[in-house]
Amino acid sequence: MSSSPPGQLAALDPRQPWFAPYAPWLALGQQAIAQGSDVAAALSDLARQAPAGIPAFVAASALPAGQAYEAFVARTGCVPTRDNLHDFFNGLVWLRFPRAKRRINELQSAQIARDGVGPRRGAVRDALTLFDENGALLAAPPALWQALRARDWRRLFVDGRPLWTQARLVVFGHALLEKLVSPRKDLTAHVWRANAASAPPAGLDGWLADELGAGRLAEKPFTPLPLLGIPGWWPGNQDVSFYDDALVFRPAGRR
Numbered sequence: 001m002s003s004s005p006p007g008q009l010a011a012l013d014p015r016q017p018w019f020a021p022y023a024p025w026l027a028l029g030q031q032a033i034a035q036g037s038d039v040a041a042a043l044s045d046l047a048r049q050a051p052a053g054i055p056a057f058v059a060a061s062a063l064p065a066g067q068a069y070e071a072f073v074a075r076t077g078c079v080p081t082r083d084n085l086h087d088f089f090n091g092l093v094w095l096r097f098p099r100a101k102r103r104i105n106e107l108q109s110a111q112i113a114r115d116g117v118g119p120r121r122g123a124v125r126d127a128l129t130l131f132d133e134n135g136a137l138l139a140a141p142p143a144l145w146q147a148l149r150a151r152d153w154r155r156l157f158v159d160g161r162p163l164w165t166q167a168r169l170v171v172f173g174h175a176l177l178e179k180l181v182s183p184r185k186d187l188t189a190h191v192w193r194a195n196a197a198s199a200p201p202a203g204l205d206g207w208l209a210d211e212l213g214a215g216r217l218a219e220k221p222f223t224p225l226p227l228l229g230i231p232g233w234w235p236g237n238q239d240v241s242f243y244d245d246a247l248v249f250r251p252a253g254r255r
Contacts, residue, residue, distance in 0.1 A: 005033050008085045008181060017233050018171045018180050022092045029088060040081040043091035053098045057081045057091055074109035085181065089174040097172065099209035104132055107214060127217040133175040135222065136189035137204065140167035145193060148223055153249040157229050158240050164231045168194075170204065171227070183228060185236075186248045190222035 009030045012019075019026055025046050032042035043057040056078045063072050063080040073079055079094065081087045094101045111125045140148075141163050147156035171177055171189065179187055195207055226248050228234040236242050243249050 005039055005083060005085055005088060009033055009088070012181050016180065016183070017230075018177065018227065021096055021170050022089075022177075025092050025095050029092070033088075038083045039088045039091070040083070043081060043088070043095075046091070046095055050095055050098075053102075054095060055079050055098075055102075060087075068109075068112050070105055070108040071112055073105050086175060086178050089177040092177070093172060093174050097205045097208065099205045100172075100212065101132075103209040103212045104128055107212065107217070111214075123218045123220075124214045127220050127222075130190055130220075131192065131217075131222065132173060134173040134190050136169055136171045136173065136176070136191045136225065136227070137194040137208065138167065138169045138191045138225070139194040140164075140169075148191070148225060151224075151250065151252040153229065153243050154240075157231065157237065157243055161231050169225075169227075169230060170194075172208075180227070183234070185228050185234075185245065186226065187228065188224050188226050188248075191225045192222060 012026075012030070014023060014026050014030070028046055029042050032045060033039065037045070038059075040057045040059050047054040047057060055073070058078045058080055060080045060082045062078065063069060069080060079091070081091060108125060108128050111122065111128075115122060138148075144156060144160050144163050144167060147153075147160055169189075169191070171180070173189065176187070176189055192208075192211075194204065229237055229243060229249065231237065234242075
């Protein structure tokens with residue numbers, strides 16, 4: 001795969017289920033970058049077509065030396081953007097979840113203002129970074145959540161397979177979206193339980209923005225979920241032996 005954004009985006013399969021929440025912007029961004037636009041300009045064009053509240057995307061060189069990225073975004077309302085796939089997906093998440101992303105930035109910049117930028121982030125910033133980079137939202141029936149929290153993979157993915165028609169998972173973390181360009185069996189999301197009533201696209205952003213808070217995040221309310229185990233997300237998981245790989249589907253208590 002090419003290391004340039006046009007080559008990476010051209011190789012991307014937009015039909016994969018993890019890209020579905022971002023499909024309209026993804027297709028337009030692919031087209032703009034293929035025609036020679038850089039990532040910041042392509043995202044800015046998409047932002048102008050989106051509802052109010054989307055930030056401006058500027059070249060990474062706009063970030064002054066020595067200034068924290070989060071503080072710059074909070075102060076200027078602009079997102080410094082490198083010409084790579086990682087920052088392209090960050091922009092797509094901003095387009096899809098503007099309120100939640102802004103809330104994450106508010107919390108991060110408040111932590112930096114209080115504690116400064118040091119070698120250790122602290123519990124809240126660690127949780128914010130983890131979710132921002134690798135998080136996902138899952139609305140699912142209680143039986144699936146019980147199996148997931150117990151890491152009972154057979155009950156979750158095999159016995160509970162019919163229940164997945166009632167579930168909805170949305171990948172939020174932009175680093176995770178980047179990794180899913182070349183999916184691997186061991187890719188694992190840090191999942192936050194979503195309110196089922198807010199699972200439709202119109203409600204999920206506002207629900208998450210209201211849910212995000214320093215106290216809640218300090219508890220690290222995430223559960224690991226190997227994404228390619230989700231029924232319908234990977235052809236190989238139709239064979240139940242797919243879940244016998246203990247290096248991926250690890251039992252409870254095993255790191």
